[in-house]
Ligand SMILES: [Zn+2]
């Protein structure tokens with residue numbers, strides 16, 4: 001059965017607009033009023049996912065089916081098929097069970113029923129209003145504050161567990177672990193829905209969950225990794241292709257600044273990266289939570305911070321621009337000195353001869369390994385493609401000094417040079433190289449201008465060596 005047929009068969013009070021459906025929430029026993037007369041459930045039929053803005057239930061066609069029909073994950077998979085591309089449960093090995101989604105409600109109710117210092121801390125020190133606790137379904141598991149984490153299919157995949165009364169970062173957050181000792185701590189993106197949503201133009205990349213939550217509370221789309229500063233899996237980069245901008249708002253300390261640098265390098269090729277400049281006098285080690293609470297800054301202030309954030313510029317481009325600014329003026333006879341290797345030279349010459357056939361040289365080269373990239377594998381660890389979301393295109397011009405390595409050589413040598421130029425692991429068997437455009441390079445014989453010189457030197461048109 002496909003997503004649409006299933007949802008349409010079980011939902012009531014349906015209003016449909018294209019692929020989006022509003023309907024009565026089937027979990028209305030979780031609603032304060034026990035009713036849902038003004039439909040709160042939104043379903044995306046195409047993606048097969050749903051969200052209720054009253055009880056904040058979140059899931060997909062499989063999770064809803066499991067719930068309403070009391071089925072296991074495996075049964076749901078066989079009954080509904082893989083229209084959602086959810087991997088088929090492998091019956092041969094004992095699977096780690098899904099986290100019971102009801103825990104989200106249970107923990108949340110426990111938190112909202114608490115009174116006293118914990119709630120004070122969340123409100124005063126963390127700056128979170130009750131509406132936000134509800135929106136993100138923060139909870140209390142008896143020991144720690146819980147934050148539910150969902151995957152791309154809206155499946156509950158972890159609870160981040162905050163030690164609410166500790167400032168010691170090392171022990172601040174734990175991951176969910178079930179009663180059988182199964183762990184759920186893989187690093188994920190908290191706010192993945194913001195990244196995947198094409199209608200969200202930009203995202204603020206924060207250092208931790210609490211920073212993300214307060215930034216969202218102030219009205220800014222935000223996301224963060226479910227682990228410390230700077231964690232960023234190479235395969236996340238490509239997710240940012242649908243964003244116009246990403247703003248990095250890491251903590252005001254050494255770790256945060258190092259993380260910012262690494263993030264810039266990982267992201268700038270797929271999206272415009274802006275680095276937030278903390279205002280003067282902002283406390284060392286300060287973070288977004290401090291900004292909005294202790295420092296009393298408003299959404300308006302933060303918008304100004306976004307507007308004045310510094311755009312990250314590719315250092316290679318800067319170098320090249322600087323190089324192009326100066327060309328050294330020389331006499332042809334001096335130009336072969338070692339010190340001029342790789343420099344731009346300007347030499348007054350006359351063309352005295354020319355070979356008949358130009359060399360064909362790659363101009364636009366595309367390398368792609370796409371989904372084959374895997375941050376966990378050693379092969380990809382030192383591969384530039386891994387940090388560039390599995391795709392890199394370079395455009396060579398006749399003034400690039402590397403172009404001469406691509407002519408007068410065998411095809412195999414040429415390929416080696418291209419691997420090297422693009423920073424690809426030469427042992428990668430997944431990458432595909434494609435030369436999308438070629439250019440002609442001609443070899444000319446030159447003599448110094450207006451000077452008799454019988455020892456003809458053999459030089460190239462652009463004298464780039
Ligand atoms: Zn609901």
Ligand SMILES: [Zn+2]
Pocket residue numbers: 369372373374379380383385386428430431
């Ligand atoms: Zn690779």
